Amino acid sequence: MTTANPPRQRAPDCAPWNKGHLIGPKPPLKLPEVWGIRIRLQLDNNTRQLALFNLAIDSKLRGCDLVSLQVRDVVHGGRALKRAAVIQQKTGRPVQFELTPNTRRAVEEWVDAAHLQSGDFLFPSRIHGSPHISTRQYARIVKSWVTQLGLDPAEYGTHSLRRTKATLVYRRTRNLRAVQLLLGHTKLESTVRYLGIEVDDALEMSEQTEV
Template identity: 70%
Template structure:
């Protein structure tokens, strides 16, 4: 009688060795550490991508599909933009800060992009824009460059970062809800992990 075995076809789980759950937002000093390294390396596209990811608070699937006309009129990058979210089909508005406008403008000029072009074109012939996987690898490289563990951070880190900073500064949940484009306030509370984060912050600031 033949004994059947599945050892040869065994595939390890996709999440083996990875941290699953919410990805950590970047701290202000970490944002500047990454930004400075990108600037020193003169990676114009990465600087535009990084700054816009922080400012927009968009999901990766929306960020990679941005077109020039979504954020710029002619040669002028807008101070604000409105994007229809792929997941919720709801519009979300975000501010584009001066340093981000400059970075995006420099990238558009350097890459000779037209209004209908994708802002972050793929270098692969069959792809119109960078893929979600490419974007994830880019984010991994950013955090690794400043000594952070890439398994603890990801593309959602970029979405959470500014929202977390705004909440810590203002404690205004409603404002953060609007900025993230959430339809329910409960989603924003869960998304920010407020109770856990606040407890950790209190513990760090308590003298023993």
């Protein structure tokens, strides 16, 4: 007699951080908000969180992919890469991203300050038994960032950071295919839904139309 295979368990690091919470589309950060968080972290000399924030904005990665980055994914020979690529845990497909000068500098300073080696996780956990920060820890950090800006933490989340640069790229170029590649989506329809651009574009066209 054969038995059915047990259901595949979700990896701990990809467990939804918002389980049990009301969820909905999380708006991207605006440029003044991005710089507001960045400047606060710089003034606080918070090297770890500055590297995490800048990399979250540039990489546009899902939380589970961001927190599981290893040093070698973004740093070679002590220098941060201008471009990197990782395999997405959700889709199993590769996605590439750029690291801007601010991000490269922040990552290099963090790796040096934390004495991290090539095979180490880029953002190791301070909790015993956990190799890197969890998506739940990452969500709490994001909550602290938006709260310090005076924003409602219930309205923003880790996907706000994932959407921020992708939304700016779309607004400047209207190139959906480019944004699809940057987000690592397999279908263009997913990118349209993710950015919520159909409604935004319709409202923008309506505002520009006088009757």
